[in-house]
Amino acid sequence: MDIHTWGDDMTKDKGLFSPTQLLLGFILLMTFVVGLSVKPSNASASSLEADFSGAAVKYKVPINLLKAVSYNESLFNNHSGKPSVAGGYGVMHLTDTSGLTPNGADSKASKIPNVSALHTLQKASKLTGISAQKLKTSSKANIEGGAALLAYYQKSLSKPLSSNVNSWYAAVKKYSQSDSKTAADFFAANVYKILAKGVKKNGVTISAQKVNALKDEAVDTTSNESANTDGPAGLPVEWVAALYKEFDDQGDYGNYDLADRPNDMKINYIVIHNTETSFQDALTLFSTPTYTSANYVVSSVEGTVAEMVRPQNVAWHAGNWYINAHSIGIEHEGYAAVGGFWYTENMYKSSAALVKYLAAKYNIPLDRQHIIGHDNVPGLTPTAQKAMHWDPGTYWNWNHYFDLLGVDLSQGQGDSSSNIITITPNEKTNLTSDSGQKVTDDGVDLPLAGSNFVYLYKQPGFSSDLISDKDFSTGQIGTTEKDDWTDKAVFGQQFSKVGQNGDWTEIDYGGQNAWFYNPDNSNSTNATGKLVTVKGSKSIPVYGSAYPAKSILKKNKVTGITPTPLYQMEPRQKYVYGGTVTSDYFNSHFDSNSAKNVIHGTDQYYQIQFNHRIAFVKASDANIIQ
Missing domain, CATH: 3.40.80.10 (Peptidoglycan recognition protein-like)
Known part of the structure; x- marks a missing residue:
């Protein structure tokens, strides 16, 4: 069953999610955005505070709300003007996929659809009059772009540009760019959790405040998500x-x-x-x-x-x-x-x-x-x-x-x-x-x-x-x-x-x-914790699994599987203990989930942090020390 041990991370395309999610299939690794001469914005924390304040006043957006959206998108990090894996730029994560070069599994470029959700940077440019390039590279401009978008969404919902953060919930949902109600709610809920808790990071402060978001369920009452899933509520x-x-x-x-x-x-x-x-x-x-x-x-x-x-x-x-x-x-x-x-x-x-x-x-x-x-x-x-x-x-x-x-x-x-x-x-x-x-x-x-x-x-x-x-x-x-x-x-x-x-x-x-x-x-x-060391004066084997002994596997008609040491642990070496497990082997078969598929051994193993990777040693070979 060696095929079961491998899991490549290469994939192909098939439209199974919402239109916005489908577009993510085209936002692939670009060649370092060749030709994009970016001068990183090294704005100080105090200037970021001033930038948030200025943009909030200019576009009549509550300053803490603007900061909370930014923190939820980027943790106040402009990433030196370079895009996220989703094509987002700056502390407000304004999206622009026009410079990204998609490469499919067949290495042929695919055309990126021109959809507004992947070009909020262009929308922000129209609203502010600031160039797309400056919105990518200047934190001040990027924050203005985000504020302008929030104000635009609020007005599009026929809502006033109020100083009350609780009246902006629907606009924050729109800022998420999601056509999934659950995803938009999850985004907005995280923003309002930030407002309720307060944040101090990179010298920027969001004051904790009472939050009672006025959800406008009439904005989007549809949901594509199935309840038949195993995950947390929301x-x-x-x-x-x-x-x-x-x-x-x-x-x-x-x-x-x-x-x-x-x-x-x-x-x-x-x-x-x-x-x-x-x-x-x-x-x-x-x-x-x-x-x-x-x-x-x-x-x-x-x-x-x-x-x-x-x-x-x-x-x-x-x-x-x-x-x-x-x-x-x-x-x-x-x-x-x-x-x-x-x-x-x-x-x-x-x-x-x-x-x-x-x-x-x-x-x-x-x-x-x-x-x-x-x-x-x-x-x-x-x-x-x-x-x-x-x-x-x-x-x-x-x-x-x-x-x-x-x-x-x-x-x-x-x-x-x-x-x-x-x-x-x-x-x-x-x-x-x-x-x-x-x-x-x-x-x-x-x-x-x-x-x-x-x-x-x-x-x-x-x-x-x-x-x-x-x-x-x-x-x-x-x-x-x-x-x-x-x-x-x-x-x-x-x-x-x-x-x-x-x-x-x-x-x-x-x-x-x-x-x-x-x-x-x-x-x-x-x-604090426990350490594992060699029992005795001879080196002991270090394994990549906690499999049963070969004799037990053979008795259960499992062939071709032999617990093989990766390394040897020498006396006096010590590694951090990660738990004790009893040996077993999953002898799987198609269309069967019988308990008999699990072959149980008698050996106990200690898990350890051996190097960059975890590993296992037999408990009979080692001691646990405080």
Whole structure:
């Protein structure tokens, strides 16, 4: 059943969602917007406050409402004038897809339909008289464009330009550009939650205030969303079935397996992916005979969600059959090498709401050993380890994502004597060009700001070589390439602290002693927990699964599956404990979800954070220490 261990992130097109969502299929990775000479707007926080104030007065929009819409779209980040994966620019996320170059699965460009929802920047330009180029690159102009749009929507609804934020709910729904009532309501509800809570970020303040939004349900009473979905109330989720079909009479089928989780197998993980293509293309891929699927797919512009495989069933997404059997896979429309692109706030909020719901329902811990990226999933063999995926990549904002989950991973739990640390770099300052650090894509420099990791060196100092991995690297030195996961420790991961040398911290990492730059502990937080170490004086095997012994598999007529070590853990090394699991193997068959399909072993395994990826060691080989 090796086909079950793979789940590619490439997709094709098929119109299954609303017209606006269909257009997302054309908003694909552009070639860094060639020829667009963008001068980043480095507006200070105080000037942003002045810009919001000026635009609010000019267009008679409540200033806190304007700020809340901006925060909900971009977190007050202009992203240096470059577009999101949804074609949005600036702190108000004004959309313009005219400069984007779509590339389908056949590498042929497709014409982007001229629909207003994807060209709010042009509408803002007409309303303000400001050029489209300036709206993209100037935060002041961009804020004016957003204010003008809000005022236009309010007037189009025959409503006064009131100072009462509660009277603007319908206009905020229109600002979402969604033709789905549930998605528009979800967007507006998030804006009003921001108003009620208040925000201080990047020097901009939204004062908390009493919110009693006057919903005008007459604006849009239709809904395309089905109630037959598994997700939190209010989240725009639609059921779009992945293909489940027998392809021949030899037992070949796809694209997922029937199961009865969590009754037959516990769901231990939620795996975060990105599609590397459009939302609609992903839906099409999972609906055609491709041996790949995901339980959910999240779109970029609206944050709409397609549920494609019920959580009780096993989607083929992680490239590791054991992890597939024990996880829920969530795909996100976007690109791991974002460069000039960025994941949208609508996507983050929808995804976090879904994960929080699923984690509570299936008792999945909200930590980085259980809410993992595809890049944290191990291979089943050394050969597979080399080929494992690396999405959602170096620019997925794990810090913000866990904030949305209600978990602050930067909150220290231990004192200065703690021997466990959490990697908690500030995405704006964790990498520095002065040190010679960079992130590259086939040698081309990508932005440093927004990256989610710290580099790991062989010795304390920027002149030292980066570490490498025997099952990934072709040489003995790591690289700065975006997909080289071997020398990167990512936000939220935890490791055993070995030592300190000035501004440098030493950790056990993948069988090596690795150093990362950590002045005044700015890139780490003390933590508490348990460590796993070798029992005895000999090295022990480290696995990418918690499979039963070969003898048990053979007894149950499972052949071709052999628990294969990826690495060896040496005595005195320590790795952070992530839980104990009892061995099992999901021996799936078409059109069957019998409990007999799960083969239970007798071995217990400890999960550990071994390197960039999680791993497992047999409990009989190891000790747990405080």
